[in-house]
Every structure is written in C-alpha cells, then in structure tokens.
Amino acid sequence: xxxxxxxxxxxxxxxxxxxxxxxxxxxxxxxxxxxxxxxxxxxxxxxxxxxxxxxxxxxxxxxxxxxxxxxxxxxxxxxxxxxxxxxxxxxxxxxxxxxxxxxxxxxxxxxxxxxxxxxxxxxxxxxxxxxxxxxxxxxxxxxxxxxxxxxxxxxxxxxxxxxxxxxxxxxxxxxxxxxxxxxxxxxxxxxxxxxxxxxxxxxxxxxxxxxxxxxxxxxxxxxxxxxxxxxxxxxxxxxxxxxxxxxxxxxxxxxxxxxxxxxxxxxxxxxxxxxxxxxxxxxxxxxxxxxxxxxx
Numbered sequence: 001x002x003x004x005x006x007x008x009x010x011x012x013x014x015x016x017x018x019x020x021x022x023x024x025x026x027x028x029x030x031x032x033x034x035x036x037x038x039x040x041x042x043x044x045x046x047x048x049x050x051x052x053x054x055x056x057x058x059x060x061x062x063x064x065x066x067x068x069x070x071x072x073x074x075x076x077x078x079x080x081x082x083x084x085x086x087x088x089x090x091x092x093x094x095x096x097x098x099x100x101x102x103x104x105x106x107x108x109x110x111x112x113x114x115x116x117x118x119x120x121x122x123x124x125x126x127x128x129x130x131x132x133x134x135x136x137x138x139x140x141x142x143x144x145x146x147x148x149x150x151x152x153x154x155x156x157x158x159x160x161x162x163x164x165x166x167x168x169x170x171x172x173x174x175x176x177x178x179x180x181x182x183x184x185x186x187x188x189x190x191x192x193x194x195x196x197x198x199x200x201x202x203x204x205x206x207x208x209x210x211x212x213x214x215x216x217x218x219x220x221x222x223x224x225x226x227x228x229x230x231x232x233x234x235x236x237x238x239x240x241x242x243x244x245x246x247x248x249x250x251x252x253x254x255x256x257x258x259x260x261x262x263x264x265x266x267x268x269x270x271x272x273x274x275x276x277x278x279x280x281x282x283x284x285x286x287x288x289x290x291x292x293x294x295x296x
Contacts, residue, residue, distance in 0.1 A: 021054045022046070022269040023249075024138040029264055040141040041150070046272045047142060047192070047201060047242060048154060055212065055270045057247055077213035081285060084110065084218075088292045096293055098179035100186040100226035103293050108219040131248060131265065136161050138267040139189070139205050139246065154201075157232065158191035161205065172230045179294045188227040198237035202227045205244045212271045216243045221275065225286035228277035239278060245271040 022042050025032040045051035059071055093106045140162055144155045158172075170187060177184040190203035204224050224241035233239045247270045250263040275282060 021056050023056065024134065024141070024267045026134070026264055026266070036138075036141070039138075040146060043269060044142050044147075044150065044152075046269070047203065048152070053269055053272045056268045057209075057249060057270060072211055074212065074214045076215045077217055079111070079218065085285075085288060085292075088289055092295065093293060096179045096295070098182040098184050100184065100223050102179075103184075103226060103290060104219040104223040106293055107222040107289065108217070111218065131267075134267055135207065135246065135248075139244070142190075153196050154192050154194045156190060157193045158188055160187040160189045174226070174229050177226065177229055177290065177294070178296070184226060184229075186226050186230065188230075191227075191230075191232065193232060193236070199239070200233045200236040201240045201242060202233065203242045203244055205246065207246050207248070208270070209247060212245050214273075216245070216271065216273050221282070222286055222289065224275075225277055225282065226290075233277075239276070240274050241277045242272060242274045244269060 022039050024036050024039055027033075029035075042051065046053055055072065055074075057072070087110050091110060093102075096102065096106070140159055142156070143159070147154045147156070160171075171185045172187070173183040173185055175183045188202050189205045190201075192201040192203075193199075202224060204220055204227070206220065220243040221241075224243065227233070228239055228241055247268055248265055249268055250265055252263055277283060
C-alpha cells in the first residue's frame with residue numbers, strides 16, 4: 001500500500017505500487033494529483049500495452065471472527081463447454097431482454113449460485129455517493145484529452161460510465177443480434193479507437209471484493225462479446241476486449257510525530273485481462289449461447 005507523508009509533496013509509494021499497483025487517492029490527499037496522474041499513465045499501459053497489474057488486496061477474511069486472514073491463491077475459472085451449453089439449453093431464460101447486460105445476467109445465473117455472490121461482486125449500492133463518483137473518475141481517467149496530452153493516436157469514442165454528452169446516443173444497436181425481433185442494445189463502459197492502427201479496444205469494468213479468477217468470470221466475457229459486435233469494432237482490423245476489476249481499500253494509518261494520521265480510502269485496479277473476441281473458440285461459444293438466449 002502507499003503511505004502518505006504529509007511533510008512531503010508526493011505520497012511515498014512502496015514496493016507493491018512500484019511493481020505494478022495502480023491506485024487512485026482522494027483529492028484531499030497530499031500529492032494526490034501527481035500520484036493519480038502517474039496511476040493514470042500506468043493504467044494506460046495496461047489498456048493499450050501489456051503492463052501487468054498487481055492486485056493490492058492480498059488476503060481475505062477467513063470463516064470465524066477470530067480466524068486469521070487467508071492469503072489470495074489466484075486460480076482460473078473452470079468450466080466444461082459442453083456441460084455449460086447443456087445447462088444453458090435446460091435453463092433458457094423465462095424472459096430475454098434485448099440488452100447485453102440481460103444476456104450477461106443470464107450467463108451469470110447458470111453458474112452464480114456455485115461461485116460467489118452477485119451482490120458482493122457487483123457492490124455499489126451500499127457505498128456513499130462520493131466513493132461511487134471517485135470510482136467513475138478513476139475508471140474514466142484515460143479520456144481523449146489525457147491521451148492527446150500523452151501524444152497518443154488513441155481517442156475515447158464512447159464512455160458508458162459517465163453521462164453522455166447532449167445529442168450523443170446513450171447506446172449502440174446491433175441489428176445482427178436480435179431478441180424477439182428487437183436489435184440488441186449495448187453501452188460499453190469504454191471504447192477506444194486508433195484510426196492509424198485500425199484497432200479498437202473495449203473495456204468492461206466491475207467492482208469486487210471477491211477472490212478474482214485469473215481469467216475472470218464468464219458473464220464479463222459474454223458482455224464483451226456483445227460489445228465486440230458493434231460496427232466500429234467489426235470495421236476495425238483488430239479488436240481487443242478487456243475485463244477490469246476494481247476494488248476499494250484503506251491505506252494504513254501511521255504516526256506523524258505525536259499524532260496519528262488516519263488511513264484513507266483509495267480506489268485500486270485489481271485485475272485487467274485482455275482477449276481477442278475474434279478467436280474462433282471464444283466467438284463460437286458465446287454465439288451459441290446467444291442463440292439459446294434469444295431462441296434463434
């Protein structure tokens with residue numbers, strides 16, 4: 001974790017952050033502006049490059065109030081495609097909605113009871129508005145103005161996290177994917193486009209306190225598969241889809257002379273996993289699931 005020294009102009013960053021941790025501090029923290037800019041630059045490298053992410057949440061509570069914390073042991077989410085597909089056919093949705101989130105929610109229902117709690121993974125309603133706004137600002141930090149300042153040829157062409165500018169459509173319609181004759185409506189969290197490279201990067205963002213599978217959860221990849229069918233992605237030479245998992249944590253309190261400086265709530269990137277939605281196995285798996293979902 002990073003520790004703030006209020007006698008210095010910037011936060012002291014420990015080895016965890018230096019090795020890839022990406023955290024955003026409250027605006028009131030000393031040196032937050034500089035530190036958050038560096039965090040935004042590091043996150044840019046995870047989105048548009050290949051910089052790995054270090055999960056700052058290393059331990060989880062054990063069962064029992066007095067039990068020690070359990071260390072995180074990352075493992076992949078495992079499923080057998082044929083069995084998952086068979087379950088999907090048995091458990092077709094009673095009511096299918098023409099949205100990517102509706103499709104993803106149905107995918108989650110096929111495994112959710114056996115793998116964690118949706119309320120824990122989605123978290124959001126139980127935290128204060130200030131924290132929710134900080135989450136949005138941290139997730140949206142790599143906007144077009146930031147990318148221009150870094151002299152990069154990327155631009156943010158859609159931001160589904162923040163309110164859309166007046167006159168901008170709130171979502172995309174995908175005519176080739178229909179549910180009960182209605183085109184699928186999607187609003188990706190972030191869509192980046194590089195005209196020179198003819199490449200599109202699409203990002204889906206979740207907040208979670210759970211242990212994160214190294215390959216994330218199927219519902220995230222279902223949602224991203226839908227997003228990869230929008231026109232700007234289909235017309236690009238290359239497309240990458242990225243699942244990002246964020247979490248809130250507290251920095252350590254520490255002594256400053258005779259007084260104690262309280263810890264502060266910081267927003268941290270816990271995982272960033274990238275896939276090619278045009279890979280045959282990925283596309284075939286979710287295309288078949290969507291056919292079951294939409295009864296086509």
